[in-house]
Every structure is written in structure tokens, then in C-alpha cells.
Amino acid sequence: MEWKSYGRRRVYGSDYVEVWLDDVEIPGVGRVDHHVLTMPRPSTTAVVVDEQGRFLMLWRHRFITNRWGWEVPAGWADPGEDPAAAIRREIEEETGWRPGRVEPLTQYHALSGISTMQFSCFLATECTRISAPQDVSEAERVEWLTEAEVVRCAAEGLIDDGPSLMAVSYYLGPYRLLHSR
Structure with missing residues (x-):
């Protein structure tokens, strides 16, 4: 099941973190506002x-x-x-x-349910x-x-x-x- 996005609104932003409110439709649940944290730097x-x-x-x-x-x-x-x-x-x-x-070990998303932090x-x-x-x-x-x-x-x-x-x-x-x- 894939969520459908109807838009995004920025709630807060700084050099360290951004907070967005996404309007999404979750199958079996309906449309909800979902908070998303993005990190401007890797x-x-x-x-x-x-x-x-x-x-x-x-x-x-x-x-x-x-x-x-x-x-x-x-x-x-x-x-x-x-x-x-x-x-x-x-x-x-x-x-x-x-x-x-220095050699790569792995990459991962720390909070994939709410954040893009990788x-x-x-x-x-x-x-x-x-x-x-x-x-x-x-x-x-x-x-x-x-x-x-x-x-x-x-x-x-x-x-x-x-x-x-x-x-x-x-x-x-x-x-x-x-x-x-």
C-alpha cells in the first residue's frame, strides 16, 4: 500500500531541521496531516x-x-x-x-516513518x-x-x-x- 500525497506545508525551518506538514491519504485510513522532519545536511x-x-x-x-x-x-x-x-x-x-x-559500512534512514534523516x-x-x-x-x-x-x-x-x-x-x-x- 502506498500513501498518496496532496501537498506539503512548511511549519518551521532552520539550518539544522525543517518541519513539514504533509496532506496524505493512507489506504484504509483516509486523509490525514502527517508531520515530516527533514535534515538539510547528510x-x-x-x-x-x-x-x-x-x-x-x-x-x-x-x-x-x-x-x-x-x-x-x-x-x-x-x-x-x-x-x-x-x-x-x-x-x-x-x-x-x-x-x-575510511571505508563505507552501510547507509540507513534513522526515522523512516517521520523523517528523511539518512x-x-x-x-x-x-x-x-x-x-x-x-x-x-x-x-x-x-x-x-x-x-x-x-x-x-x-x-x-x-x-x-x-x-x-x-x-x-x-x-x-x-x-x-x-x-x-
């Missing part, structure tokens, strides 16, 4: 893994949920910026580590420490965690940021299954 995340199999993670507070947790490096691509270049920049700014190799997820390896983190507002601390620590943190809810949980889970599951053959 989002990127990365699992950063070293030669010992450790994960580079950021410990940070999110004021919206009022929670502390571990996250992977992430951010938005600037207009016209390649997502792989954007995640390289974000990793360096947020952690002080420069990735030597993430490009990467694997970054062969990192070199170049400085302290440039953006001190991103994290209270940056640490390399073992795979066992990352799995425990995910199981205990200490990685509850959706993009981080997706990136780590995808790397530990499908990526490794496909690349272990």
Missing part, C-alpha cells in the same frame, strides 16, 4: 577500530535526554562535502585521532594521534574501549544513541560476517 557516523580491535568512543552528555553515554564519532557533512571526507573531519575534531583508512556509516582504521580533541564541547572524555567493554556497554544501555548503537551493531554483526569469509 549525517555521518563511524566505528573507529584500532589494530588491537579496540573502539574509539566518546563519553558525553545529551541534554535532550539528560543522559550520559558512549557514542561513536558523528556529524553532518557540509554543503557539497563528501560524506567520507566529513567523517574524517569529524573524527579528527572530536577525538584528536586522524584515520588512515546516515552514512563508515569504518575508520589505521588512526594516528595528532592532538587533543579540537572540539572540546563534543565529549567529556575520549577512550579506546575493548570489544568486550563495548558489547557490555551496549547491553547495559550505556550506548543508547541510535546512530552509535547502529554503527557498532552493524560492524559487530553483518560487516564481520561478510568479511570473515
Whole structure:
């Protein structure tokens, strides 16, 4: 079943998010106003893994949920910026580590029922420490965690940021299954 659109009205817009009200017809339901969030810039995340199999993670507070947790490096691509270049920049700014190799893991829509937000997820390896983190507002601390620590943190809810949980889970599951053959 496919929804039919009769138009769209912008409710709010900024450099970070736009809110639209779409007039849609849902089969079996009828016409309704449906909220849609659009993000003007592409989002990127990365699992950063070293030669010992450790994960580079950021410990940070999110004021919206009022929670502390571990996250992977992430951010938005600037207009016209390649997502792989954007995640390289974000990793360096947020952690002080420069990735030597960046490869695509997956792409996904984070909230496909209400938003166009799409993430490009990467694997970054062969990192070199170049400085302290440039953006001190991103994290209270940056640490390399073992795979066992990352799995425990995910199981205990200490990685509850959706993009981080997706990136780590995808790397530990499908990526490794496909690349272990």
C-alpha cells in the first residue's frame, strides 16, 4: 500500500531541521496531516577500530535526554562535502585521532516513518594521534574501549544513541560476517 500525497506545508525551518506538514491519504485510513522532519545536511557516523580491535568512543552528555553515554564519532557533512571526507573531519575534531583508512559500512534512514534523516556509516582504521580533541564541547572524555567493554556497554544501555548503537551493531554483526569469509 502506498500513501498518496496532496501537498506539503512548511511549519518551521532552520539550518539544522525543517518541519513539514504533509496532506496524505493512507489506504484504509483516509486523509490525514502527517508531520515530516527533514535534515538539510547528510549525517555521518563511524566505528573507529584500532589494530588491537579496540573502539574509539566518546563519553558525553545529551541534554535532550539528560543522559550520559558512549557514542561513536558523528556529524553532518557540509554543503557539497563528501560524506567520507566529513567523517574524517569529524573524527579528527572530536577525538584528536586522524584515520588512515575510511571505508563505507552501510547507509540507513534513522526515522523512516517521520523523517528523511539518512546516515552514512563508515569504518575508520589505521588512526594516528595528532592532538587533543579540537572540539572540546563534543565529549567529556575520549577512550579506546575493548570489544568486550563495548558489547557490555551496549547491553547495559550505556550506548543508547541510535546512530552509535547502529554503527557498532552493524560492524559487530553483518560487516564481520561478510568479511570473515
